[in-house]
Amino acid sequence: MIETSPRDRLLAAAIDHIAHHRGTEKSLRALAADLGTSHRMLIYHFGSKEGLLTAVAREVEARQRAALTGLDPAEFWRRLTDDDLRANERLFFQLYGQALGGTPGTTGLLDGVIDDWLGPIEALLAEHGVPEADRAAHARLGLAVARGLLLDLVTTGDREAVDAAMAHFLARYRQLA
Template structure:
């Protein structure tokens, strides 16, 4: 739970609901009914359906970044590819595409979508012994590989193939 304010409670409920049922294709009124509130309350707290979905995706990303510090890379990958996160990952990529295309209400989604990850990834790379001068490039590469494989997974559902690809990628960071 992220807090006890009415907005935080709605956001927690939306995260849980979307993880179980999806939601990007639902109207704001339908999402409000699913969450046991009114569309006016969602507009008050999030501005629009896109604002709500952006808040959901950003909070899920923040929770994943927090988990990165506590898990080894293989466990972190297993967490990201857990079936319980599939709807949230699909939402992430839908919003990413909409924001890149300039869809109204989605521009905020792009704020920090890359940069917010680089510091935590570089910190993890430091723990793995990657030299400081190499960390920025490795952080971008790791983020790109991870997001690419997650997109592959939500597109194809081929868990075995994406796991094998990530295993090959992570092997580059194992000490001989």
């Protein structure tokens, strides 16, 4: 049995809570109460409400990168656009904007926000026959398209349109292989 730290347990609870209750608008004290802890414990482990939310976004991103391995791109897209991830995706984009603006507690989100994805995407592209010389550019393009369509989805809710756009994009990659 793997032992988890108190921080890891709080982070897991926060991820679940935000996914199901959109608690990002709440104060740190209210979030702490919802998580069954004190605001002091959240400050101890995460530094601030923004630090907690940034840790949530980074962990959700890490889980999605891990899920990329072994999935067909269309399957991965279906996973990313699952309704259960919508609150976390909305949080990601909110924090991304705050981090770009230098909001304290959020700037850590920028560490690896692009680079951490490029390796796994390049590996997927290799599996699909994209030449090595082209993989870095295609990985960056694929990440940009996926993030842009996810932003479209959280903004408009138009699942049919973003799915159609992604299907069109993926069809072009099937032509390359």
